[in-house]
Amino acid sequence: MKFQPTEPFIPAPGIRGANAQTIFASLARPTRSPPLRRERKELPDGDFVDLDSFDGPTGAPHVVVLHGLEGSSQAGYVTEVLRGAAKRGWGATAINFRSCSGEPNRLARAYHSGDTSDTLLVMADVRSRVTGPMLAVGFSLGANVLCRLLEETGDAAPVAAAVSISAPYDLDACCRKLDSGDGFLWFYRKRFLRTLKSKSRAKLRRFPGAFDLKTMQAAHTIRAFDDVVTGPLHGFQGAEHYYREASSGPRLGDIRRPTLLLSSADDPMLVTPVIPRTAPDNPFIHVVLTEHGGHVGFVGGSLLRPSFWAENQALVFFEQVLAQRLAAT
Numbered sequence: 166m167k168f169q170p171t172e173p174f175i176p177a178p179g180i181r182g183a184n185a186q187t188i189f190a191s192l193a194r195p196t197r198s199p200p201l202r203r204e205r206k207e208l209p210d211g212d213f214v215d216l217d218s219f220d221g222p223t224g225a226p227h228v229v230v231l232h233g234l235e236g237s238s239q240a241g242y243v244t245e246v247l248r249g250a251a252k253r254g255w256g257a258t259a260i261n262f263r264s265c266s267g268e269p270n271r272l273a274r275a276y277h278s279g280d281t282s283d284t285l286l287v288m289a290d291v292r293s294r295v296t297g298p299m300l301a302v303g304f305s306l307g308a309n310v311l312c313r314l315l316e317e318t319g320d321a322a323p324v325a326a327a328v329s330i331s332a333p334y335d336l337d338a339c340c341r342k343l344d345s346g347d348g349f350l351w352f353y354r355k356r357f358l359r360t361l362k363s364k365s366r367a368k369l370r371r372f373p374g375a376f377d378l379k380t381m382q383a384a385h386t387i388r389a390f391d392d393v394v395t396g397p398l399h400g401f402q403g404a405e406h407y408y409r410e411a412s413s414g415p416r417l418g419d420i421r422r423p424t425l426l427l428s429s430a431d432d433p434m435l436v437t438p439v440i441p442r443t444a445p446d447n448p449f450i451h452v453v454l455t456e457h458g459g460h461v462g463f464v465g466g467s468l469l470r471p472s473f474w475a476e477n478q479a480l481v482f483f484e485q486v487l488a489q490r491l492a493a494t
Contacts, residue, residue, distance in 0.1 A: 168425055168451040171481050174474045176457045177464050183431040184349045186459030193464065193471050194241025199251040201238075201259075206287055212274075214283050215266035219247075220295070221256035226487060227295040228257040228480075229288060229324070231307030233331075233461065234278075235360045237265045242304050242330075242461055245476040253480065258291055260284060262307075264364055273372040274398045275364070278306050278336055279411025281314040288323040298325040298490070300483045302476075304461050308332030312413035315420045326423040326486040328479040331432060331461045334414030337405070338436045344386035349433060358390060365394050414441045417450060425451045425482045427475055429458030453478070 180189045201217040208214065217238040221227060228250045230243050237243075238259035250257040261267075262276035263283065276283070292299055301324045303311035308329035315322050333339035343354050362381065369378055376394050384390040392404040401407035417426075428439045444450050455463070458475070466472035 167445075168453065168482050168485060170453055170478050172474075174455045174458060174463055175465055177466050177468055177471055179468055180464060181457055183429070183433045183457070183459040183462075186429075186457065186462030186464055187433060189468075189471075190459070190462040190464050190473070191241065194245055194473060196239055196241050196244050198239075198244040198247045199257075201247075206283075206290060208283060208286065210272065212263060212270050212272045214263055214270075214287065215261045215268070216258050216287060217261070218258040219251065219256055221250075221254055221297065223296055225295075225297045226250075226253075226255045226483065227291060227297055227299050228255060228483070229284075229291060229299065229301040230257060230259045231284065231301065231303035231311050232259070232262070232265065233305030233307050234357055235265070236304070236307070237261050237267070240304075242473070242476060245473050246302055246479065249476060249480045253484075256295060256297075258287065260287055260307075269364075269367060269371075273368055273375040275368075277395055277399050277407065277411060278309045278333070279313050279407075279413075280399070281310060281317055284310060284314055285318070285323070292323055298487060300324055300326050302328040302330065302479050303332070304330050305332065309334065309336070309411070309413045312417065312420070312424070313411065315422055315424060316413060316416040317419075319419055319421045322420075322422045324422060325490065326425075326483055328425040328427060328482055330427050330475050330479065331435075332413065332426070332428070333435060334412060334417070334439075334441055335436070336408035336412045339434060340387045340391070340404070340408065342436050343434055344388055353434060354387060357387065358384070361390055361394070417441060417444050418447050420447055420449050423449055423451065423486045425453060425479065427453045427455075427478065429455045429460070429462065431457055432460045434460045451482070
């Protein structure tokens with residue numbers, strides 16, 4: 166049976182619009198989290214990722230959380246999942262992608278939308294030390310990474326279930342949207358490029374010649390930045406090649422674990438259809454597409470007492486999948 170939300174998403178009064186949902190959520194989500202243990206995972210290429218974790222009791226589920234572009238384990242949507250997991254008596258691990266933990270990573274490369282190898286290594290470590298089922302939720306870029314991981318691993322996927330929230334399933338279309346407009350699109354684009362360029366300038370000081378500084382500085386679109394920095398640094402011929410290889414949308418049919426794709430039809434960073442129309446053809450995939458919610462928004466309740474619907478429904482989905490597994494044994 167396909168997953169149905171336990172309650173409809175009703176936008177908080179006053180922030181019904183897509184941009185209002187997106188921006189208010191990024192500002193209003195509390196960032197407090199359960200007590201976390203910072204761990205450093207050394208990688209085979211000499212680099213590292215930093216993890217923030219807490220353990221549940223023996224046999225408890227454990228949730229791995231993947232953040233979005235230029236996010237971290239301190240992002241409000243991540244800490245919302247961590248608090249929800251702790252409330253249920255579960256454990257959790259929030260991954261900081263390379264360069265996102267507050268400390269520069271060691272290599273010229275960093276992370277990208279299709280980079281699954283680091284997350285697979287982290288999941289293998291988590292799997293080796295927890296005795297309960299492992300689950301995973303990704304947001305935006307992290308959701309695309311999670312879907313690519315599930316697609317690549319198929320029947321051998323390391324998680325029992327997964328949730329993808331506001332994923333850019335078509336990276337090329339997403340960048341066309343972000344790069345095409347003024348107003349709020351300009352705001353989102355400038356916000357991303359500001360931190361990406363700052364990190365890139367620091368990279369060039371450590372790795373002269375890794376890419377062309379003048380071309381990078383002149384990049385005023387996400388595509389132009391990816392063409393000169395993200396693509397070449399990660400083994401792609403350029404932005405077009407990167408988007409084609411990293412997009413999860415065309416390969417959703419390969420997923421073999423119960424996976425919830427949760428998005429809003431008014432996502433300001435994505436084009437219609439925000440979820441590929443063929444996604445429900447895969448019996449492992451559950452689709453929830455709301456009318457409102459913005460990008461990683463989904464703020465309900467009220468402005469003074471906001472609630473965060475998507476994160477809660479992700480955890481409810483996990484509870485239902487685990488209950489079905491238990492009933493089948």
